[in-house]
Amino acid sequence: MRLFRHRWVSLLGLAIVTALGLLLWFQQSSSGLSLQILHASDFEAGIPALEDAVNFSSVLNTLKREMPNNTLVLSSGDNFIMGPFFSASADPQLRQLLGREGNGRGDIAIMNALGVQAAAWGNHEFDEGTGRISDLFVADEKGYQGAKFPYLAANLNFEQDPNLKELQTADAQLAESIPQRIAHSAIVTVAGEKIGLVGVTTPLLPIIASPGPGVTVLPQNPEDIPGLAATVQPVVDHLTRQGINKIILLSHLQQLGMEIQLAAQLQDVDVIIAGGSHAVLTNNLERVREGDKVLGRYPVWKTSKTKEPIAIVNTGANYRYVGRLLVEFDHQGRLKTGSKANPDYVRLSDAYPTLHPGTAPPSPEVVTLIEAIRSVIMVKDAQQYGQAKVFLNGSRRDVRTQETNLGNLTADANLAAAQKIDPTVKASLKNGGGIRDNIGAISGLGGNSATAGERLPTQANPTAKKKMGDISRLDIENSLRFNNSLTLLTLTAVELKQVLEHGVAATSSLTTPGQFPQVAGLAFSFDPEKPANQRVQSLALRNAQGQVTDVLVKNGQLQGNPNRTMRIVTLNYLADGGDAYPFPTFTAANPSRVQRVDLVSGDTRPTFDTPGSEQKALADYLQANFRDTPYTQADLPPEQDERIQNLSVRKDTVI
Structure with a gap:
């Protein structure tokens, strides 16, 4: 255990030393934009989040610190899920921290503390209907702050939904100016450069969740990738007409293959942050946590409809990894790839595990929230119903x-x-x-999950x-x-x-x-x-x-x-x-x-x-x-x- 921790800290320390050189290089670069995208999807906090969320915050802060002025923090959906972690926020013990207790409010407060700037809609946001979303998303008179970020989806319309229709707002506004609002797109500014954000959600939503009749989901055929692209592309075009030439798609399509198919149908999208598949992409098997299977390299490189490069990224779920994509855009907003790419970007872009903390402290708000939630849900661990000698x-x-x-x-x-x-x-x-x-539990601290990790009761x-x-x-x-x-x-x-x-x-x-x-x-x-x-x-x-x-x-x-x-x-x-x-x-x-x-x-x-x-x-x-x-x-x-x-x-x- 100690050896792995030292190895992980060593890896992270190497990243920091290299980043100091990168930061100097960023400052000396006179063309284009260097950008660090820190991302996750499927937070879906369960019991392991009592440890992983705090470490996630620490690793995130470590990476933020390396590029404080050139970093985005984004989520591609499924930010919460029903369960004991979700329901713990309804306990009166959380009132002082949340302003008013309520199911899932701790999940949103943690995202706020992490500094999430925008999120895509996942399917689990809709598990309890749009009334629950409104309760989680919007601030109230008792002091609950609601979400400090917007939700984005080009293919959802809430005009007929009584709970969410009033939260819809115009597209292409600054994300920081529209917290607790719903749009197809938003804009963030990094180092004086505008970056467009667009969201897209699985067309399977009516089948696998409970959005209700007031939410329109396009296309009606969940397998119609061209139809989905035809819905997303006009939202992208609306941004490009305003002179924005760097665009990130926050996508929650459930299967990474769907994002890969969609990439080929779009133009002017540079990065797709995928979600819903829980797929682990990495370039270093030493970073893979026990029980996780690697699906491919990080990022997946594909080409757009107009043969421009698109980087597609995804991380494992449940606060287990912080995704880190380092990219550079030229003065025309095109991704630099191949021999034009900074080799350190390629080496340091990856999924960073949260088994151990980074070198920066976690956000105090995250620590306080997690400890309050822990005190509520651990009472349930005292109620035993049976036994198992095996891992279930x-x-x-x-x-x-x-x-x-x-x-x-x-x-x-x-x-x-x-x-x-x-x-x-x-x-x-x-x-x-x-x-x-x-x-049950999985032993071990890292490495290739195909060869390690004892399954325990x-x-x-x-x-x-x-x-x-x-x-x-x-x-x-x-x-x-x-x-x-x-x-x-x-x-x-x-x-x-x-x-x-x-x-x-x-x-x-x-x-x-x-x-x-x-x-x-x-x-x-x-x-x-x-x-x-x-x-x-x-x-x-x-x-x-x-x-x-x-x-x-x-x-x-x-x-x-x-x-x-x-x-x-x-x-x-x-x-x-x-x-x-x-x-x-x-x-x-x-x-x-x-x-x-x-x-x-x-x-x-x-x-x-x-x-x-x-x-x-x-x-x-x-x-x-x-x-x-x-x-x-x-x-x-x-x-x-x-x-x-x-x-x-x-x-x-x-x-």
Whole structure:
């Protein structure tokens, strides 16, 4: 541990020494603009942010200090997410710090303290609707300061939304003059040079979040990249007509490949700061934190529609990295690349990990906020519900691409909760995107995650009288942050196959689709090399002992009566069409046969103790089965998965 810390500080110190030379070079340069862009996306604070956010502030301040007059601090969205960190700000203990307590207000206050100058809209901003956004974004009479930065999106319109329409303002204003406002674009000034900022948000927004009917999202087809470019380009053109020749796009498209495709459709955009994918880009494997997989080099260089260079950057999520892009523009606003680029820019541009602090102190406001939030949420760590001898895998890349033991455990819990209400329920299905974190710890301090990092059970917390392996309320809330309610539906065999086909339709080696299923009471195989909607090759219902009770699909073909029915439990989010699942179509076509039953009634927002919520289901299941005898099913590689069998890596043994 100590060796790594010294190595990290040494690396950072080298960067600082080099930066002193760079600063002198900047001052001597008479043409163009040298710029440091410090960026992040998907802050989505969970329990690890209690350490990482403070270190993030320290690393950020260290890098800011190197170029105090030539630095931008930007976010590409998903700045907060529901969960224990988010809800801690509603505790009265936070009143003195926030002016008025309220869910998520601590997240916004931390962004203010970091000095964020503008942000793109992510999908998680809309998880609780636009009323929540207004509550977080706007200052109030009790002293809450609201956001000190604008939100930007060229492809969103709020004119029909009662909560946000009054926050819209004209484009191309100075960002510092429009805090708590919404625009398509804004301008920042660095060293006397104007830089245009434009935002763009995933067109999947109505499918994966809850923006409501008053928010218009373009294009209507989420896969229409030319249509998205046609929406963004006029906003860029509005800036260039004002003589602005340096433009940064803050983009939250969920998959880095989407930003890469968009780059080729645009002109006059110099930098794209991507978001939503949690993709780690780096040039130095020593900077990679345990559990993270490197997707490519930092930055990704592509060319625009007019063959100009575009730098595309992305960092890992959850305050784990500070992205640092050093670029120089010539006097015409063009990026200097190749032999024209300063070699130190190339060497120092990278994702900087926040496992340890930098050499500058963190912002005092961040430290104070984090400690206040810590004091609230640690009370929940004292409430234990079960035990596990193994690491429960809730990592984004795994729960969205394969079966995991945590996916199995929470799907089993949902099935057990449903069967208490309706014993005829046979199977459980949820989306991997609803699992937000591991229950457990990862050892190690850095390096290539492919070769290091032991996965461990939860760690002891003596203050909370929590032993190693104990699973607490905090663990459950942190992992199942959305706390969806459970819904019962009756499907035909053909409909269940359609549901699973949709679940694996977007699966590939380069994507992490939130719709990927985690299941109980059934097993299926799929071939990711086949076309979408033709991938499920085997499907069978299984009882609690793992025995096959009904074969629905064999060799890709439905077996038996395709109209025979089975009762399942899923999440209300999916039953409502979230992640584009087809359940609403089934219900609309035959409501009496589907017999939808929501275990949490109406618009009730479930809490941890609400019967019929997924957090309550997991807590009850752990208490009933693993209170005294720990859960021992280790997470397995895809080659050994049994419930969800990926035929690109293993043989089919479902039937």
